[in-house]
Amino acid sequence: MATKQEPAGGPARPADMQLADLATGTLARVVSVSSADAAAPLELGRRLAELGFLPGEAVRIVARGLMTRAPIAVRIGTGTFALRLFEAACIRVCPEQPLLG
Amino acid sequence: MEALPVVHPSPLVALVGNPNCGKTALFNVLTGSRQKVANYAGVTVERKEGSLLTPSGRRVRILDLPGAYSLDPLTPDEQVTADVLLGRRTGETTPDFVVCVTDATNLRQNLRLVLSLARLGLPMVVALNMTDIARRKGIVINAERLAALLGVPVVETVGVKASGASALIKVLDSLAIPAQSQRKAVWRTPSAADIAHDQTEVRRILGAVGGDRLDGVTLSDKVDAVVLHPLFGPLILAAILFLVFQAVFAWAQVPMDAIKNGVGALGVWLGTVLPASLLKDLLVNGVLAGVGSVLVFLPQIIILFFFILLLEDSGYLPRAAFLLDRVMGSVGLSGRAFIPLLSSFACAIPGIMATRTIQNPRDRLATIMIAPLMTCSARLPVYALIIGAFIPRRAVWGGLQLQGIVLFVLYIAGVVSAMGVAFVLKRSGSLARFQSLMLELPAYHWPNLRNLAIGLWQRVEIFLSRVGTIILALMVILWALSSFPAPPPGATGPAIQYSIAGHLGAWLAVLFAPIGFNWQISIALVPGLAAREVAVGALGTVYALSATGADMSGALTPLIAQSWSLPTALSLLAWYVFAPQCLSTLATVKRETNSWRYPIIMAAYLFALAYAGSWITYRVALALTS
Numbered sequence: 001m002a003t004k005q006e007p008a009g010g011p012a013r014p015a016d017m018q019l020a021d022l023a024t025g026t027l028a029r030v031v032s033v034s035s036a037d038a039a040a041p042l043e044l045g046r047r048l049a050e051l052g053f054l055p056g057e058a059v060r061i062v063a064r065g066l067m068t069r070a071p072i073a074v075r076i077g078t079g080t081f082a083l084r085l086f087e088a089a090c091i092r093v094c095p096e097q098p099l100l101g
Numbered sequence: 102m103e104a105l106p107v108v109h110p111s112p113l114v115a116l117v118g119n120p121n122c123g124k125t126a127l128f129n130v131l132t133g134s135r136q137k138v139a140n141y142a143g144v145t146v147e148r149k150e151g152s153l154l155t156p157s158g159r160r161v162r163i164l165d166l167p168g169a170y171s172l173d174p175l176t177p178d179e180q181v182t183a184d185v186l187l188g189r190r191t192g193e194t195t196p197d198f199v200v201c202v203t204d205a206t207n208l209r210q211n212l213r214l215v216l217s218l219a220r221l222g223l224p225m226v227v228a229l230n231m232t233d234i235a236r237r238k239g240i241v242i243n244a245e246r247l248a249a250l251l252g253v254p255v256v257e258t259v260g261v262k263a264s265g266a267s268a269l270i271k272v273l274d275s276l277a278i279p280a281q282s283q284r285k286a287v288w289r290t291p292s293a294a295d296i297a298h299d300q301t302e303v304r305r306i307l308g309a310v311g312g313d314r315l316d317g318v319t320l321s322d323k324v325d326a327v328v329l330h331p332l333f334g335p336l337i338l339a340a341i342l343f344l345v346f347q348a349v350f351a352w353a354q355v356p357m358d359a360i361k362n363g364v365g366a367l368g369v370w371l372g373t374v375l376p377a378s379l380l381k382d383l384l385v386n387g388v389l390a391g392v393g394s395v396l397v398f399l400p401q402i403i404i405l406f407f408f409i410l411l412l413e414d415s416g417y418l419p420r421a422a423f424l425l426d427r428v429m430g431s432v433g434l435s436g437r438a439f440i441p442l443l444s445s446f447a448c449a450i451p452g453i454m455a456t457r458t459i460q461n462p463r464d465r466l467a468t469i470m471i472a473p474l475m476t477c478s479a480r481l482p483v484y485a486l487i488i489g490a491f492i493p494r495r496a497v498w499g500g501l502q503l504q505g506i507v508l509f510v511l512y513i514a515g516v517v518s519a520m521g522v523a524f525v526l527k528r529s530g531s532l533a534r535f536q537s538l539m540l541e542l543p544a545y546h547w548p549n550l551r552n553l554a555i556g557l558w559q560r561v562e563i564f565l566s567r568v569g570t571i572i573l574a575l576m577v578i579l580w581a582l583s584s585f586p587a588p589p590p591g592a593t594g595p596a597i598q599y600s601i602a603g604h605l606g607a608w609l610a611v612l613f614a615p616i617g618f619n620w621q622i623s624i625a626l627v628p629g630l631a632a633r634e635v636a637v638g639a640l641g642t643v644y645a646l647s648a649t650g651a652d653m654s655g656a657l658t659p660l661i662a663q664s665w666s667l668p669t670a671l672s673l674l675a676w677y678v679f680a681p682q683c684l685s686t687l688a689t690v691k692r693e694t695n696s697w698r699y700p701i702i703m704a705a706y707l708f709a710l711a712y713a714g715s716w717i718t719y720r721v722a723l724a725l726t727s
Contacts, residue, residue, distance in 0.1 A: 043175060047539065050171040052210045054300045062322060062542075063329035063423075071426050071538055073329060077209040080321075080542040082423040084430070087539060 019083075019091040020072060024061045028093040030054060030076075045090055052076045053091055111152070111160040113194055114273060117182060117218065118202035119211050120168030121416075121543035123230045125149075126260030127202055128165040129555050131270070138559050141190070146181045147457060155274035164196060172217050173290050175537075177462055186223065187288055198276060199225035200269065205235035205242055205257075206544065208312050212303045215251065221288060225253050226272050232257045233265075234546065235312070238319075242312035250306050261549045321544040325420070334424050341417075342443060345408045349401050349447045356400035364393030383580060391576025394632040395568050395685055399561070401447040401478065406560045407553070409440055409455060414548035414556075419540050426538055432520045433527025435464040436538065442468065442519070445475035449686045453693055454563065461537065467526050469693065470703055473686055474519035476512045480677050482634040484508060490662040491670040507674075514678050518710065575684045579631045583639075597639070602627040616676070616715040617669040617723075630684050633677065668722035675718040679711035 022028055033045050033053050053059070053076055062080055063073040070085045118124040129136075132151025141148045149165040166185060167178035174180040181190065188195035201218050203211035208229075215227055229235075229242060248255040254272055259265030291299070327333050368385045375381040412418045418440065426436030437459045445452030452472045459465040492504045579602075588599040597603050606624030613623050621644065629636030637657070644660055661670070681687060687700040694700075 043173075044537070046173070047170070047175055047537075049296050050173070050213065051539065051541075052213070054296070056300075063325055063334075064331070065424070065427050066331040066335065071423060073325070073423060073542055075322075078207045079210045080325075080544075082419065082426070082538050082540040082542055084426070084538040087537065 016092055016094055018089060019059065019061075019074065019093050020070075020085055020088040022059075022061050022093055022095065024064060027058060027060050027096040029096065030057045030059050031092045031094050033091050044087065048087065048090055051081060052079060058096075059091075059093055111162050112197040112276065113162045113164060114198045114200060115164045115166050115185065115196035116200050116202055117166050117186065117214070118168060118230075119170055119204065119207075119214055121541055122168070122202050122204040122207075122211060123260040124168060124202040125165060126549060126552050127228065127230055127258055127266060127269075128163065129552055130260055130263065130266045132163055134555060134558070136555070136559070138563070141181050141193070146177050148181075153270065153273070155270055157274050159274060161273050161276075169214065171214065172221075172288055183288070186218075186221065196223070198273075199223045200228055200273075201225055202228045202230050202258075205229045205232045205312065206238060206240060208242065209303060209307060212306060213299055216299050216302060217291070219251060219253065226269070227251060227253055227255045228258045228269055229255060230258045230260050233259045233262070234544075240312050243310045247306065247310045250309060261552070263551075319544065321416075324545055325542070328417070328420055329423065334420075338421055338424050341412070341421075345405070345443065348408065349405050353400040353404050357397050360397050360399065361393070364389060364396070368393075379584075382584065383577070387577050387580025387584075388573065391580065391631055391635075392568060392573055394635055398448045398450070398478070399564065402451045402564055403557065403561060405444050405447055405451055406455075406557055409444070410553050410556045411548050412440075414546075414552060416543045416545045419542050422540060423542065432523040434467060434523050435459055435461060436540070438464065438468040441472060442475055445472040445477060448477050448479065449473045449475070449683065450564070450689045451560075453686070453689050454560070456693070466694065466699065467523055469690055469699070470526070470706075471519040471522050473681060473683070473703065473707060474515045474522065474679065476515045476678070477633070477683075479633040479683065480511075482637050483677055484511060484674065486637055486640075486657060486661070487670050487674055490658045491665075491667055511674060511678055514675075518679065522706070522710075575688065576631055579628055579684075583628050595644075597624060597628075615719075616712065617666070617672040617719040618676075619665070619669070621664075622669075622673060626682065629682055632685065633682050636682070667726055668719050671722045672715040672719035675714040676711050679707055679714050681707035681711075 016031055019028075030053055032055060033048050057077055058075075060075045061072050062075050065071050071082050072085070072088055073080055073082050074088070116124050116128055128149065128151065131153050135153075136149055136151040139148050146167055151163050151165070153161045153163055155161060164185070166182040169179040169182040171179065172183045172186065174183045184190035185193050186196065186199065199218060201215050203215060218225060227247070229244060229247075232242075235242065244255045244257055256268040256272055258269050328337060368389050371381065371385050371389065375384070409418070412421070419437075421439065422436030424436070425439045429436050429438055438456075441452045441455040441459070443452075444455045449472045452475065453469050456465045456468045456472070459468055488504050488507055492507050495503055497503050497506070581601075582605070583597050583600050583602040585600055588596045592599060598606075603624055605627050607620055609626065610618065610620040610623040613626075618626075621640065625636045625639035628639040640657060640661070644657065665673075681704045687704060690700040690703055691697060
């Protein structure tokens with residue numbers, strides 16, 4: 001499968017977070033891509049990987065929607081994609097500069 | 102059974118690439134206007150083929166395959182691309198050669214498809230497209246190194262320059278086409294290891310050839326900071342939509358009048374030169390009047406598609422979809438649905454044609470189904486007639502015109518009911534629970550006039566061919582229904598009353614009595630199936646008026662004001678908000694969905710809505726006025 005599964009209940013890296021929780025404009029690296037919701041289509045994780053959402057790639061939120069701050073526009077590598085929140089929920093990231101506090 | 106391979110003298114070259122890599126611009130440069138646009142058999146994916154004559158006199162057929170991120174298809178577009186490349190699509194020849202078009206400014210993403218194609222083993226060349234923009238951004242890619250690493254030729258191209266494809270044409274000119282039997286394209290879904298391997302490979306290649314600049318803020322980012330801004334973004338969008346709306350209605354008026362007058366003058370001229378006969382009646386009242394009533398929308402279609410193509414080419418369209426995604430998503434539609442729905446205010450036909458930009462088939466179908474609920478401009482003459490006759494001209498609530506308010510309410514009723522229908526579709530599970538957005542927001546660039554002109558011409562061609570075929574046929578049928586049988590000698594009523602349409606109307610009058618329609622309205626609704634505004638003319642015929650055009654409306658107003666009750670008038674207005682009275686729209690739905698199922702479902706649900714809406718309106722109005 002194209003997705004990388006994190007061990008359930010395993011130790012999370014300190015700065016590991018959901019992509020959607022990343023502050024707009026903050027540079028981060030993709031940690032893992034997996035179908036978060038069991039009901040989400042299986043091909044979702046694979047397609048995200050095909051678009052370039054792969055562990056280690058640079059990622060940054062460019063813009064957010066007005067209401068409920070969704071969807072989000074995400075820069076991955078040199079491309080930009082608009083993602084709905086259930087799509088972004090598949091992606092965990094680690095900010096480049098560790099957040100203070 | 103294996104079909105014999107078709108021997109074709111000119112080789113077939115397929116253009117493949119990610120969406121937004123400038124593939125279509127390159128296709129336009131290669132083939133110019135020598136293009137054929139059709140649909141792939143059985144699906145509503147556009148098929149574009151063109152031909153190129155190389156300097157040495159070789160004829161090459163070029164197929165512009167739909168943009169794809171992967172050969173593991175998610176959308177019908179990608180399915181077509183994968184099937185054609187793998188030789189799985191019936192009726193399509195497997196391409197002899199593949200040109201993999203890449204965006205030189207976004208090679209990191211594009212290279213993954215290149216690697217997949219290379220694994221397929223099809224003979225191919227990689228086109229590094231948009232090298233002009235890449236250079237301006239300071240991205241220099243070593244094409245020779247890239248060719249050596251990939252093991253296939255690599256050429257630089259600029260899709261927006263007339264001479265931008267010369268290197269590619271040179272390759273196509275000297276191409277040695279291997280026999281089809283010598284190669285076998287075998288595809289297997291990549292494993293996690295394959296994807297990880299490709300990622301390493303992409304990084305290695307980018308490291309070797311250059312071209313990987315993940316620099317912070319680009320010019321597009323600066324534009325996006327305003328365009329996608331939570332406050333300014335929607336304001337800019339509203340301003341653009343307002344401009345488009347204005348243009349479609351205001352700028353189109355002069356050419357529309359010209360077409361109307363031209364068709365009218367032609368009819369008068371034909372009327373004087375032809376002897377009175379059935380043929381003359383068919384030509385003037387059937388063909389000319391009928392086709393003219395649809396042709397009159399051509400200026401609006403041109404203006405509308407000019408804006409759509411402009412917004413698409415510049416990269417704004419996906420941003421608009423981004424901004425509207427939340428609103429549209431709340432009723433289960435894709436953000437991309439807004440352009441087709443907006444277009445439908447002019448006419449549902451271009452609106453339904455514009456749903457081709459929605460990739461997800463279910464989203465596309467939902468958008469097609471609700472498009473006729475947007476109040477199209479053909480309804481305006483009918484609204485104007487009834488409002489003029491029944492709604493008093495007076496100011497209410499501090500200067501607002503009552504007539505204007507009623508018109509506005511009619512528009513809003515259409516939008517609200519469309520949202521309601523979409524919501525019901527979503528609830529009933531007809532729409533997927535997880536509707537993907539995953540929409541690429543490409544870098545902005547200036548629209549290219551040449552591409553704009555070619556795109557516009559293709560839309561016009563599609564529209565005109567439809568007018569010339571199915572719509573023409575429908576008009577002739579409706580004319581026949583309204584003309585035969587001829588009234589018996591000594592008949593006193595209008596001729597239409599004795600025709601099949603007249604009998605149909607009399608029968609419909611029974612059906613429509615509960616919603617307050619008299620037999621005159623019921624008869625007028627039959628030819629009104631051709632185009633909504635034809636009903637105005639038909640009412641005139643039924644009331645035996647000899648006036649035509651604008652005079653007709655003027656003469657009708659006092660007549661219907663006298664003979665209809667207010668509840669009847671309001672009921673007819675409600676009917677027009679919903680009723681599927683335009684056969685051309687249904688014909689377009691049939692064309693776009695390749696099935697009779699959806700136009701039939703559409704007609705049924707719209708009739709049900711119209712009947713219910715009119716019934717409620719009539720009963721409430723009766724109760725209030727009595």
